[in-house]
Amino acid sequence: MxxxxxxxxxxxxxxxxxxxxVNYSGHCYLELIEKDTSxxxxxxxxxxxxxxxVYRMIxxxxxxxxxxxxxxxxxxxxxxxxxxHELYGLSLNITDIEPSYTxxxxxxxxxxxxxxxxxxGVFEMNKSLFLPDLPxxxxxxxxxxxxxxxxxxxxLTRNNFGYQFYVKLFPAVMQGAEAEQSIIAALDAVFExxxxxxxxxxxxxxxxxxxxxxxxxxxxxxHICQFPIPVxxxxxxxxxxxxxxxxxxxxLKTPTAVAEFLIGIFRQADQKINDLSVTLAExxxxxxxxxxxxxxxxxxxxxxxxxxxxxxxxxxxxxxxIHIKGFTKQxxxxxxxxxxxxxxxxxxxxxxxxxxxxxxIVLKSRQIQEIIRKYADRQKHLLELLEKKCMYxxxxxxxxxxxxVTYFAGxxxxxxxxxxxxxxxxxxxxxxxxxxxxx
Amino acid sequence: xxxxxxxxxxAVAAIEEILQQIETGEMDIDELAEKVKQASELLKFCxxxxxxxxxxxxxxxxxxxxxxxGRKSDE
Numbered sequence: 434m435x436x437x438x439x440x441x442x443x444x445x446x447x448x449x450x451x452x453x454x455v456n457y458s459g460h461c462y463l464e465l466i467e468k469d470t471s472x473x474x475x476x477x478x479x480x481x482x483x484x485x486x487v488y489r490m491i492x493x494x495x496x497x498x499x500x501x502x503x504x505x506x507x508x509x510x511x512x513x514x515x516x517x518h519e520l521y522g523l524s525l526n527i528t529d530i531e532p533s534y535t536x537x538x539x540x541x542x543x544x545x546x547x548x549x550x551x552x553x554g555v556f557e558m559n560k561s562l563f564l565p566d567l568p569x570x571x572x573x574x575x576x577x578x579x580x581x582x583x584x585x586x587x588x589l590t591r592n593n594f595g596y597q598f599y600v601k602l603f604p605a606v607m608q609g610a611e612a613e614q615s616i617i618a619a620l621d622a623v624f625e626x627x628x629x630x631x632x633x634x635x636x637x638x639x640x641x642x643x644x645x646x647x648x649x650x651x652x653x654x655x656h657i658c659q660f661p662i663p664v665x666x667x668x669x670x671x672x673x674x675x676x677x678x679x680x681x682x683x684x685l686k687t688p689t690a691v692a693e694f695l696i697g698i699f700r701q702a703d704q705k706i707n708d709l710s711v712t713l714a715e716x717x718x719x720x721x722x723x724x725x726x727x728x729x730x731x732x733x734x735x736x737x738x739x740x741x742x743x744x745x746x747x748x749x750x751x752x753x754x755i756h757i758k759g760f761t762k763q764x765x766x767x768x769x770x771x772x773x774x775x776x777x778x779x780x781x782x783x784x785x786x787x788x789x790x791x792x793x794i795v796l797k798s799r800q801i802q803e804i805i806r807k808y809a810d811r812q813k814h815l816l817e818l819l820e821k822k823c824m825y826x827x828x829x830x831x832x833x834x835x836x837x838v839t840y841f842a843g844x845x846x847x848x849x850x851x852x853x854x855x856x857x858x859x860x861x862x863x864x865x866x867x868x869x870x871x872x
Numbered sequence: 873x874x875x876x877x878x879x880x881x882x883a884v885a886a887i888e889e890i891l892q893q894i895e896t897g898e899m900d901i902d903e904l905a906e907k908v909k910q911a912s913e914l915l916k917f918c919x920x921x922x923x924x925x926x927x928x929x930x931x932x933x934x935x936x937x938x939x940x941x942g943r944k945s946d947e
Contacts (some may be wrong), residue, residue: 566880
């Protein structure tokens with residue numbers, strides 16, 4: 434009674450819930466603590482109760498406003514009155530709660546963790562990893578009984594496109610106080626076989642929509658940040674992003690969305706290959722078409738071009754013909770000059786030669802005439818001598834001088850012995866023939 | 873070109889380079905057939921990568937699962 438008289442009927446208290454438990458009748462029993470500024474040691478502790486009639490209203494109100502279930506580890510601002518029971522001692526009877534305090538506290542705590550991760554230089558680490566070309570080897574960290582896991586597997590393995598995925602589950606508790614350590618342990622197990630996987634997917638499906646505290650833990654975030662292969666989250670909540678989402682390589686809302694994302698990568702790659710094939714065909718066809726057109730145009734312009742060329746060439750020939758004519762004429766002229774010059778010289782020389790020859794001939798003929806004359810003179814003289822000689826030898830003349838020639842039987846008689854007795858002789862005399870007989 | 877040591881991304885990049893060469897008119901009509909053949913082989917390679925089944929991995933994962941179950945039943 435003295436308590437009720439000396440204290441206000443109720444007042445607002447801020448504290449951290451260190452333990453919390455709801456019994457079968459709906460009454461909620463809590464232990465509230467206050468830590469010192471270092472956050473290490475507890476400096477105040479008190480038991481508290483939320484009676485079922487109040488809890489039924491407070492619980493959904495808090496959850497709606499704070500978007501998280503009232504749970505151990507939270508800082509709360511509650512309206513309470515101090516009660517004393519002879520058997521159970523002092524306790525606080527909570528009648529109201531201020532969710533915005535918790536929201537603010539949680540946001541602050543979250544921001545502190547984010548700041549810490551940034552300060553440590555790990556915040557962007559997982560984000561900076563490259564997603565493999567075609568991620569098909571997938572390590573899944575999830576609860577083996579989670580509905581979300583089933584959705585994920587269905588979506589992934591029954592894709593209509595025939596893409597093959599290899600999924601291995603690394604089971605973990607996904608909610609409650611153990612969740613943080615369990616998820617970290619699962620990640621460590623993946624890490625041991627890191628080379629077998631292209632990426633890690635952390636999915637959570639079903640369960641309390643707002644029990645996401647473990648995903649706001651520093652240590653889990655720290656593990657995700659430094660994980661050597663990309664980490665994808667599909668934690669299954671629509672509202673706030675958890676720290677795990679913020680540091681993950683890619684954050685997706687639901688397990689189904691993660692599966693769609695992975696299929697999407699293959700879909701895109703597939704599409705790209707198809708596009709490239711089409712583009713290749715188009716470009717190649719286009720190039721061939723261009724060349725064909727060029728060829729056609731070329732063929733069309735070839736005839737006139739050839740004609741033109743021929744015309745030009747014949748013109749050229751003509752011009753060249755003229756050139757050749759002129760040139761030839763010129764050459765002939767110059768050559769004929771040479772020839773005529775040579776002819777002149779030849780004329781001159783031959784004339785000269787003729788003159789000389791003529792002269793020689795004249796001289797020679799004169800000599801010859803002289804020789805002939807001399808020869809003739811001599812012959813004439815000889816003839817005259819011979820004539821005289823002949824005159825002395827002429828038998829007629831001898832006969833005249835009284836000599837005679839006697840013949841016997843037609844032959845000159847030089848020896849009287851050759852003529853027989855009574856041989857008939859014929860003697861040639863100057864004035865006739867004398868016939869006689871040998872005695 | 874050695875396709876076996878090539879990644880999907882490298883193959884796509886190689887295809888894109890060929891396409892660009894054709895597009896920008898750097899490609900001679902004489903080279904075209906050869907390059908188109910090359911590109912279509914690369915495309916085939918990429919397509920293969922999309923649908924390939926890695927029997928080896930499947931086997932390893934299966935074995936891992938079995939050994940996990942074995943461990944669990946031991947506990």
